Amino acid sequence: MSSAQQRLTQVTSHFAPGGKKGVAAITEKHPDDIVVTCALRSALTKGGKGGFKDTAAADILAGVFKGLIEKSGIDPSVVEDVAVGSVLAPGGGATEFRAAALVAGFPESTAVKSLNRQCSSGLQAIVDIANAIKSGMIEVGIGAGVESMSSQYGPGAVTEFSDLLENHQESANCKVPMGVLSENMAKDRGVSRAVQDAFAASSYQKAVKAQKAGLFDEEIYPLQVKWTDPKSGEEKTITVKADDGIRDGITAESLGKIRPAFAKDGSIHAGNASQISDGAAAVLLMKRSTAERLGQKIIGKYVAASVVGVKPLLMGVGPWKAIPVALEKAGITKDDVDIYEINEAFASQCVWCVNELGLPQEKINPKGGAIAFGHPLGCTGSRQISTLLTELKRTDKKIGVTSMCVGTGMGMAAVWVRE
Secondary structure, X not given: OOHHHHHHHHHHOOOOOOOOOHHHHHOOOOOOOEEEEEEEEOOOEEOOOOOOOOOOHHHHHHHHHHHHHHHHOOOXXXXXXXXXXXXXXXHHHHHHHHHHHHHHOOOOOOEEEEEOEOEOHHHHHHHHHHHHHHHOOOOEEEEEEEEEHHHHOOHHHOOOOOHHHHOOHHHHHHHOOHHHHHHHHHHHOOOXXXXXXXXXXXXXXXXXXXXXXXXXXXXXXXXXXXXXXXXXXXXXXXXXXXXXXXXXXXXXXXHOOOOOOOOOOOOOOHHHEOOOEEEXXXXXXXXXXXXXXXXXXXXXXXXXXXXXXXXXXXHHHHHHHHHHHHHHHHOOOHHHOOEEEEOOOEHHHHHHHHHHHOOOHHHEOOOOOHHHHOOOOOOHHHHHHHHHHHHHHHOOOOEEEEEEEEOOOEEEEEEEEEO
C-alpha cells in the first residue's frame, strides 16, 4: 500500500458510517468515541522561586490526581492504567509516579507507567491511554504530565554522548542546547527579533487579561504545599491556585530592552522564550458508552493525533509539520479549527509555524501561552487539554488542536472536539 493510500485509509476511518465527512463526521456521537470526562491542572509556578519550588514533582502530581478523583467523581478502582509524561525525572519518574497514584487514592489494581517524548510527553501519555482504550486493552485510564524544573532542570539533564553518536553529524545535533537551536531556526527562517517580541508581548497581555477575568480558575485545582521563604528561611503552608509567572505591563518595547541570551547579535532572550516552571495536569479518558454507564459527564472527545520528525537543528518547526498530518487523519481542514493551542517554546518557532501554516492569530493561544505562564516540560501536553476544552466551552466553540515542537527534532499534534 502506498503512503497516499495509507493516509486515505487513516482519514476515512474517521468518517461516519453514513458517509458524513469533515466536521459533521467528527462531531457525531458514537458509543466507541474516546471521550474526556475530566481535565484539570495545577497552577504553573516559576522554577526556583514560585509556589512549587519546594514541592517534589510526584507530590504535585498526587495533588492533581486527588483533584481529578474529586472533580470527576470517578471510582478510583475503575481506572485501569495511568500514563505520566515527564522529561527530567531521575529514572523516568516510574517509581515516584506509581507512589503518587497510590497516595492519591488509586488502588493497587491501577497500573502506572512513565514516559518521555520530550516536550510532548504529556500529550503522548494521553494518546497512549486513548489508544489502549480504543484497542480494548483497558476501559478507563488517565493521561497525565508533570515536571519540577525547580529540582531537576540543569546541565545534568543532558546525557554525554558516546563517540559513535558524537561522530555522526545529525546525531550530534540532537544535543545542541534549545536556545542555540532556536537562534539557528530564527536565522534560518528569517524571524526577526521585533516579530518575536511582539508575539511574546501579546502572549503576556492575553494571559494577564484571562487571569484577571478568572478564565483559568475552572481548569486549575488549588494545592496546599509547604514553601520556604527565601528571605527569612521560614517554612509556611501556602495554597497555590494561580499561575505566578504571568506579568502585567509587558510590551514589545519593554521586551526589546532585554539582552540576547545565546548570542551577542541574537534574538532569543528570557522574555520571548518559555518560562522554566513547575506543574502537573491530568486527563480522564474512556469510551462514550463507558462514560454513560458510569454517569460521567463528557466534556470533550479525542479524535486523532500525529507525531513527526524534523531536522534536529530545526526542532522548532515541528508543529508546522505535525498539525497538517493530524488534520488529515481527522478528515478536516485548518479552517475548521476554532482554537489552536500551540506551545510557545520560543516565540521564534511558534510565530513561524503559525505564519507558515496560514493560521489566524486570533485562533492561537487565546489565553496566552508558555511564554507568559510557563512550560513545565512533561506537563505541557496534558495542560493544553484543560486550557483548550475550558476555552471552547466558554466561547461556545467546537474544534481544537493542541501541538508542540519536540526536543531533538520532532513535532506532535492532536485534534479535539468539545462536547
